[in-house]
Amino acid sequence: MTLALLRRALEPARITVIAGCLKAELLASQIRSGSYRGALTVLPDVDALPALAPSDLLIASVAVAEQVMAAAAGRDCAGLLVPDGEAADGERLRSAAEAGGMRLIGPDSLGLAAPRLGLNATAVPVQLAAGSVALIAQSNSVAAGILAWAARRGIGLSGVVTLGGSADVDIADALDHFTADPSTRTILLTIDAVTDAPRFLSSARAAARLKPVLVLKPPRLEPPWPALTHSALIVTSDAAHDAAFHRAGLLRVDDLDELFAAAETLGRARAADSGRLAIVSNGDGLAALAAARMRQAAGTEQRLPEPEIVRTAQDYREAVSRLLARNDVDAVLALNAPLAPDDSGDCARAVAEAHAAPAFRKPVLAVWVGGGEEISRFFASAGIPSFATEQAAIVGFEHLTRHARLLKELMATPPALDESDQPDIDAAAALVDRAIAQGRAWLEPDEVTQLLVLFRIPTLGLVIAADATAAAEAARAQFAAGRTVALKIVSPDVAHKSDVGGVELELANEQAVRDAADRMAERLRQLRPEARLAGFLVQPMAHRAKARELIAGFSVDPCFGPVIVFGRGGTAAELIADTQVALPPLDLASAESLIARTRVSRILAAYRDVPAADRRAIAEVLVAVGNIASALPQIRAMDLNPILADAGGVVAVDARVVLEPDPARRRRPAIRPYPNSWTRRLALGERRFFIRPMKPEDELLIGAMLARVTAEDLRLRFFAPLKTFSHAFLARLTQLDYAREIAFIAIEEDSGEAAGAVRLHAAPGHAEAEYAILLRSDLKGIGLGRALMELIIDWAKAEKVQRVHSQVLAENGPMLALCRDLGFEITADPDDISTKHVALDLHALGSSRPAEP
DSSP: OHHHOOOOOOOOOOOEEOOOOHHHHHHHHHHTTTTTTTTTESSSSSGGGOOOOOOOOOOOOTHHHHHHHHHHHHHHOEEEEEOHHHHHHHHHHHHHHHHHHHHHEOOOEEEEEEGGGTTTSSSOOOOOEEOOOOOEEOOOHHHHHHHHHHHHTTTOOOEEOOOOSSSSSSSHHHHHHHOOOOHHHHHHHOSSOOHHHHHHHHHHHHHHTSSEEEEEEEOOOOOOSOOOOHHHOOHHHHHOOOOOOOOHEEEEEESHHHHHHHHHHHHOOOOOOTTOEEEEESHHHHHHHHHHHHHHOOOTTTTOOOOOOOHHHHHHHHHHHHHTTTTTOSEEEEEEEETTTTTTTHHHHHHHHHHHHTOOHHHEEEHHTTHHHHHHHHHHEEEOOEEEHHHHHHHHHHHHHHHHHHHHTTTOOOOOOOOTOOOOOOHHHHHHHHHHHHOOSBHHHHHHHHHHHTTOOOOOOOOOEEEEEEEEEEHHHHHHTOOOEEEEEOOOOOGGGGGGTTTEEEEEEEOHHHHHHHHHHHHHHOOOOOOOOOOOEEOOOOOTTOOOEEEEEEEEEEEEEEEEEEEETTTTHHHHEEEEOOOSSOOOHHHHHHTTTTGGGGGSSSTTTTTOOOOHHHHHHHHHHHHHHHHOOTEEEEEEEEEEEEETTEEEEEEEEEOOGGGOOOOOOOEEEEEEOOEEEEETTTTTEEHHHHHOGGHHHHHHHHTOHHHHHHHHHHSSSOOOOOOOOOOOOOOOOTTTEEEEEEEETTTTEEEEEEEEEEOTTTSEEEEEEEEGGGGTTSSSSHHHHHHEEEEEEETOOEEEEEEETTHHHHHHHHHHHHHHHEEOOOTTHHHHHHHHOTTTTTOOOOOOO
């Protein structure tokens, strides 16, 4: 079902309401009482359906919805809104909508609005102004509150859709619509539940790269399954949603007040990521309150400009102008209290004049205490976010800064990893499958060590001993080398060894090992008489006095799949509550971001006589944990706790792995991992190329390749002259969502330099996809372009894309000849004689399977 149908339904020029239901009649009354500029038809009941004319939006009750959709089939109707009903009605309504070739909004939808058309087809009787903020809501009551707030504050809306039961049109569809809508600058999203995590994340990531998306979701704190590991205790449903929102680039807010403050700022302004706010006020006390709030928000490590106190409108104009011109200021907060003889209106106009100066592109925020709606509307018309209190203003500014930092993080180029040092996925899968086939719920300690070695995670060696005597003998070699050992029980029935006194450290001789083993066995009998004692684990002590204890691991969320955990480790990791979560797969940049969000990251830096820990080594462990989570859905949870990290690197001291024997409960990552299986080797004469899907760390390779493309070839590819290539430009080329786009890079095997690249971006629903290709100018004419085009067509077939298309300059004869040879249809562009449309219909062609690397 195409996005074009949804666009017609959400921006309807023709609406037909089928009466006979109180809610449908209410929406019809709302439409009539407003200033809708389209055509409204109200049919009295289903008996009038034979007279149904083509409509962009139909509105009907759940009782007659299926009849309406059957009657609408073939009559050029785009969508149906069902304002009543329950979630149980969803499946049959969705089937009817699909059969009728329509989009379905609901059931139980509060309605939709398109203020640019004067349309308020919701059950909220307010006048909605046209603007740039879109609202997507699952909850009717939350949506009603936001619409009332927007009307009261004069916040202009570009569109509103309440999804109700989301039987067809869901969050992902609505995000795709408003992402493509040029009138939408900011998206507000209220969520009760995500049902299709991969689709949601793909659409959310695409939206957040172009415009701010604020999300409000009530928390759910219970763990999804019984918690057998620290990671499983940490990865609650709420934590998994946090990980998803952060990875997609969404800004989560906790309540309506925070949502309104963030929407006020992000709907009108943007700011730098350094978060330096200057304050100007006509009162010392008001300025002091704001400064205290700002210092609390910014943290003690950041120095902020001292507040400036002013008295007159001219003072405001000069102070705001002066502060906006400073290099150490990112934004200005102007505060005003109604103090005689100053005129608050004159002061507001002075602030707006300073903000409007063309030399300044920094935001100004305003708090006019007691200013009323007139002052609020004035600031809104000037593009200045305004707030009732200094606290709300600081919260709003924090979201400006958070958004800027999140965008910077999303666009970061990760350092490259050694591609030759890849984990042995097949061996790891065989290891896990053997354990599951034996009916075990855990990997044995020696198997865990094998798994870590396969994924290049440093770990201590270990020996499993059957009894106390064997444990003492196993420790003999360590004592001879001058080391002490740790002794731990091995029991398939005990998740946390320390809970039963099952760990003893710094044992220095064989007798100490035997005594410790006896003590641990006795404690186990007393505390857990039902638990089986399978033996003892002997490990050398890791004498790293200045190491930090960390935890890394993952647990599987029912909605979002595996979720990575990192933070301060030890036996009380979940109680210390210094952990953060992220969705796999990770690269070094996203792993570093995960580290930086924890408090323990501060002590990873050097302090006093303690050298800095090796953060790169920690990040590499997190990347490896993400690879395990992505590649092995047979694992339900994993803990590496503690990991010791210091200047010499990292080592996992203890680890446990919980298996998932039930295939029905296994979850793949919500974000599609890097498609390793689509690698190729290509020989063209004496030249050899390695072709693989593009990675974010290919930014430097692509930049170097573009430097070797002639100006004329760049013009033919980009339809305009290009002289420089910014980081943002190159990041857009190399940072891909493999669920909806792919790019292949061809690398010369001899030189390691990029030779060419081809990309394909699929529209939502994969009905069609647009391609683009560019070769290094010195490699044209050797067959590389054809090979890349054939590869991208194979990818499109495998992804069930129905049509591949592009635009080609009419003067680009070689590209048009290649398209013709590959079976593309070439047509003239009716709007531009300088370009041609090229399209290849794949609907009737078979799918392709990726070759083994």
